[in-house]
Amino acid sequence: MLQFSLSKKLLIWGVVLLGFLFALPNGFYSRVEQVNDARAAIEAGQSSEELTVKAADWPSFLPASLVNLGLDLRGGAHLLAEVQVEQVYTARMDSYWPVVRDALREERETIGTIRRADGPDSELRVRISNPENIARAVEVVRGLATPVVSLSGAGANDIDVSSAGDTVIVQLSEAERLATNTRTMDQSLEIIRRRVDEAGTREPTIQRQGEDRILIQVPGVGSAEELKEIIGKTAKLTFHAVEGRTQDAATRVTSRQFLAPSIDEPGVYYALKKTPVISGEHLVDAQPSFDQNNSPAVSFRLNPTGGRIFGEYTANNIGRPFAIVLDNEVVSAPTIQSHIPGGSGIITGNFTVESTTLLSIQLRAGALPAELIYLQEQTVGPDLGQDSIDAGKRACIVAFIAVLVFMVLSYGLFGLFANIALIVNVALIFALLSIIGATLTLPGIAGIVLTIGMAVDANVLVFERIREELKKAKSPVRAIELGYERAFSAIIDANITTLIAAFILLAFGSGPVRGFSITLGLGIITSVFTAIWVTRLLISIWMRSKNPKTIEV
Incomplete structure (x- = not known):
């Protein structure tokens, strides 16, 4: 031995x-930490004499x-957020409307005219003019159902279709709701993690708690408010056709429209079509930049599909206003002057350099599928x-x-x-x-x-x-x-x-x-x-x- x-x-x-x-x-924590930060900045393309000096402060062979250091040792911010998954149900129903409309139009001779009726946000209601053929309308809509993609929902369809009088009622099935909840939480976790990582924070703790809550702990962040700004809102970028403009927040709009306030023009509201022309899913990149007046702005680029749709829409709607909407607020509503090919553009507004940088991070990381409600906020001081x-x-x-x-x-x-x-x-x-x-x-x-x-x-x-x-x-x-x-x-x-x-x-x-x-x-x-x-x-x-x-x- x-x-x-x-x-x-x-x-x-x-x-x-x-x-x-x-x-x-x-044993040389602060010194080595500064060296690591400087080396990371240099690798990211930020080169300066000061960074070079800092990067050389620790031997490269060591x-x-x-x-x-965790939150309780380094200080930082703690948030407990609740994901509003019900908003995803509403978005799903809105996206179903064009599909249901087109399918029912092919049966117009039997069921008559169709129009969308008002109803709960989590339901899609379609009224027909020939209620005696409501069974045929229900059969057509049921034919649009697809199997639920999840282990727990095997054998179930994604929608339940019923009728009441002259109205077809479409809503998500229970199996699809469970699968949607899981996808929404997973997507929210990933997007929050991307946004926090892009902001340069160290070793965040981001994990699901319960059915619809997310725990977020980020060491080194100055306050809970600063962390909320990094995470931001849903950062959901959409482009909508403008139906009207008003200064009355109580203006009634149809079920196919919604009223969105203007960010740049306080007291002004735009009536917009609910179904967007382009959504954030088509966004490929977003970067802080400056407009022709040298004011801070955000430039964006769309994928080929989004670029084609964007080009076709601008070519067919010259002279009409077009709203750029961020989280249901109109950033700007310019008039289309000419055909815009290529799928790239610029978002102007009342921005600062800091806000354009933050918005770019949020857009690049992707849109949160639903709004976050913060239930707990805590700041641990250094x-x-x-x-x-x-x-x-x-x-x-x-x-x-x-x-x-x-x-x-x-x-x-x-x-x-x-x-x-x-x-x-x-x-x-x-x-x-x-x-x-x-x-x-x-x-x-x-x-x-x-x-x-x-x-x-x-x-x-x-x-x-x-x-x-x-x-x-x-x-x-x-x-x-x-x-x-x-x-x-x-x-x-x-x-x-x-x-x-x-x-x-x-x-x-x-x-x-x-x-x-x-x-x-x-x-x-x-x-x-x-x-x-x-x-x-x-x-x-x-x-x-x-x-x-x-x-x-």
Whole structure:
């Protein structure tokens, strides 16, 4: 057990050296963080002398990965948002109207004239002039149904069609509603993550809670309001035909229209067709720019399909106003002067440079499928985060010193070997956290403190077994070998059971619980390595150099 080949020694010391190298940047956190930010900016094409100087402030041959600090350590913003999934049902019904209309028009001789009737937002109601043939109208609309694409909705159709008098009623089926809810939440999570990532924030926590809620925690953001601005509104960009203009917010419009306020002209409202000519789905890119008057604006580019539709519409509607609508507010309503081919254009309005940058991020990331209602808002200040870091440092230092003193008093020189392995163990934990890009929170610090206490358990088991063998008049070398050999199974069993608990916490926990489980799990792995290999190698080197006739443990 005390015999180490040269290759095994090199492997152990190599792992220890790499551990200290990867843990080193965390000792110069602010400096390395600035270097990483500068290097990222240079890679993104932002080059300046100041950035070059900052990027060179840390040797390029050294690792620069850091342990990310969580919300409770770094400060930042916390939001709990509720997704208004009912809005998606309304949008689906609006999109069904052209399809249903075209299908029923082919049966006009039987069912007569058709028109859309007013009804609940989650329903599409179509009235026909020949109610005696309502069954035929229902049959035609049912023929438009498609199977639900989800495991829970296998065999079900996406719409339910019924009738009441002379009216066909279309609504989403229960299976389709469940599938829509899942798609809406997944899409909202992805879009929020894109917007937060594009804004340059570090290690956000974005996860679903319950059926229709999303938890958003972003370290390093100044306030909850700033985070809400990054996430923004739905950023739903659409282009609509203008039906009229009024200054009366109570103006009645038909079921095929809606009234949208103007952003640039307070008190002015536009009556717009509900069905958009172009939607955000056709948007390929959006960038901040300037218009012909050198005012901040947003330029956009459409995909080929959107570009073709946009070109055809502008060619057929020269001289008519055309509204650019963002989140149901009219950004501008210019008159079409000529055919606009190519599928690109510019959005002008009362923008600032900052607002065009933010709007571009939101449009590029895609439109949120539904509005977010914020149920909880919380800002964790940097001072509170620093207090948490200081408290965590004190806890780690006190635990570390207490363990070091206990081991030396209990096991003498062998306790000193265990303490060296403990220092290596902590370095390896931070190295692994840095490599995998883990986020350290207060519960994570608690996991490290617990690991410090548990890290010497394996050494205690080994040293106590060595003591027992020495009492049986075994030679020092033989006693050490038997101590490691007979304690090995107990060490493995104890750590595997703890590791299983850590995996369960990781699988079923969330947020702080996962942070605790990650540091605990990594600590167990590094503790076993340092106890079985590092401590034993140190004892082996000492035994070979001193060759003592007796030892005291």
